Amino acid sequence: MDWNAFAERWCADWNSHDLDRVLEHFADDVVFTSPIAASLLPETGGRLAGKAALRVYWEEGLRRIPDLHFTIERIFGGIDTLVIQYRNQKGASVSEVLRFENGKVVRGDGTYAVGADNPAGIRS
Template sequence: MVTDPSSFAAEWCDAWNAHDLERVLDHFHDDVLFTSPVAAAILPETRGQVHGEDALRAYWSEGLRRIPDLHFTVEQVFAGVDTVVIQYRNQKGVSVSEVLIFDGDRVKSGHGTYPVGAENPAGA
């Protein structure tokens, strides 16, 4: 479990805002599973499920290419048993929650969640 969820969230956000993909990926296991409706929109063949660090790199690289003004502002951080939820506002002003399940100090699975009824949640 991450020992300081708030520090983790701040580092995660800083890495995203720097568009430093390798720094973001450092938080994730090599065999990570990540789910997101944005993944389904950007890479339809994934059906919203991205398996493994290489596939996650490909997805997020394409996302950064399509959303050059990507920027996050952390609003709230929640902690549970082996779980951190980062609620943030994206560059479009949409409130998003990232649900991160940890194995040790790295994310084993992550789930991007968006408001119900939001059109094109990524702005891609």
């Protein structure tokens, strides 16, 4: 898999705010975790299972953050894992850890810089 091409397409899809395009990258039974999901949808505990759950989370995120924008800083590729490190519209450093099977993301984890100076508000 061409990790650079995937990361560029992923970023462009997010910046378009077109959830159908974003969700095309994910398997139907994907599992995704995020501390932001835990904040926006506390009943999830930050763990989302399936594309439908991702859509609910990301629709709410885009509703609350209409200026959402990502800028890729670096990517790290493994055998079946890609890490996309980027800055969001607030300048927060974020990394998405994505595990693939058959060309689709089956597991994703949104991770944020830890500390008081992080605009995302994640605390250690």
